[in-house]
Amino acid sequence: MNALRERAIVSLRSVPSLPKHVRIQFDTVRLAFAVLSPERVFWPNNISLDILRRCDGRSSVSAIIAGLAVEYDAPEEEVAGDVTAFLQEWSDKLLVTQ
Amino acid sequence: MSDPLLPPIGMLAELTHRCPLQCPYCSNPTELLKANRELDTATWLDLFDQAADLGVLQVHLSGGEPTLRQDIEQLVAGLSGRHVYTNLITAGVGIAEGRIEAFAAAGLDHVQLSIQGARAATTERIGNHRGGHEKKLETARRVRAAGLPLTINAPIHRHNIEEVPEFIELALSLGAERLEIANVQYAGWALVNRDALMPDHASVERQVEIVEAAQERLRGILNIDFVTPDYFAIYPKPCMGGWARDAFMVAPDGTVLPCHAANTIRSLRFERFGERSLAQIWTDSPAFNAFRGTGWMQEPCRSCERREIDWGGCRCQAMAIAGDPAATDPACVKSPIHARMGRFIDDALASAVSAGTDDKKAAESFVYRRIAATTQPA
Secondary structure: OHHHOOOOOOOOOOOOEOOOOOEEEEEOOOOEEEEEEOOEEEOOOHHHHHHHHOOEOOOOHHHHHHHHHHHHOOOHHHHHHHHHHHHHHHHHOOOOEO | OOOOOOOOOEEEEEOOOOOOOOOOOOOOOOOOOOHHHOOOHHHHHHHHHHHHHHOOOEEEEEOOOHHHOOOHHHHHHHHHHOOOEEEEEEOOOOOOOOHHHHHHHHOOOEEEEEOOOOOHHHHHHHHOOOOHHHHHHHHHHHHHHOOOOEEEEEEEOOOOHHHHHHHHHHHHHOOOOEEEEEEOOOOHHHHHOHHHHOOOHHHHHHHHHHHHHHHHHOOOOOEEEEEOOHHHOOOOOOHHHOOOOOEEEEOOOOEEEOOOOHHHOOOOOOOEEOOEOHHHHHHHOHHHHOOOOOOOOOOOOOOOOOHHHHOOOOHHHHHHHHOOOOOOOOOOOOOOOOHHHHHHHHHHHHHHHHHOOOHHHHHHOOOOOOOOOOOOOO
């Protein structure tokens, strides 16, 4: 049964998205964005939020990196490492699919 | 109390104490409420509205068996309308055809299904319910077919600790995303049955190795949450993330409590929703303020560098074992009575030896969860 599923490894060609049961929501009580998931609530910082919002099921990881590099006026290779590591971590928690 | 009061994030709604299973470690109180004490649909919906206003982001619909209530669909729809994340915690037996699909259509976000054994015979013996295992597996399949994410909850004790590897395979085969290997917490019914449930040291050590290896092997495939056994611990758990810090629970009759077992602290009086609003109870209730933050702590907690990591541990365990709800949780190595935990393990194992290795005989020593199965404490 193990063979049915494999750990997903994030590459530049991956097209990440948030599964239906993971959602970003503005909390009107705390005036902050929360990520709601099974049994857990996360409070992402602005950069994490920017990455997660771009996980729309259409943009590739390389497109996400290019977009963030422009927005943050940072070199792509620097952004690439951070974004890939972040998405791998969230993928390993099954909070991002690709 | 010097810390600022934050709004609650999570709420556990024990909608009913009725349940088709009789697990001898149930987290419900030993004095179970009958159906006629349960809040009606409108009151729960009002309570959920107030919870959302207060800042609650996740509601866990639990029991007893929540699906014995016919209004789960309405309750989920109400919560979903307020964008509250909903989690159904079910034993998964006897859910009528089409209902899981109806829960999904109402906006349910997640299902947590308890399974008492990885083997059918174990599930039947622990829950005291014939055919329970097959019904649970069928529920898991229906949950996944309805497109809902699934967590398998496996409460662990002496009678199934050797089945942990099989639980992991079972969770994978059912398409679960999460598996909770949750060692039984000795409060409520589990405290009544402690001698019959306590595992031995070698099994606990083996279990830790198995779970850690599986967490590594299954990274990105299955999330395994490990709830460690308190009696074998060095430090206590931050029970509920700290008393009345970011979560609370509501009993079937609307009593609002900081945790499952808080009722065992007889010196506290807990208020019912309706007598006061939820916001008033969360903010002002003397029972909620009794152990908030760190101001209430005695030594060794008061000067401990871990005081805001584990918040003194479990108040109910301090009550049950130290006889003082403001004492350090005896699970902590710094507690002056920590050694008592080890003696309870030894006592339990001695009684296990005298009961023999026959599983059926061991099960006969369970005090199964049912109304009026225990006498009320004076």
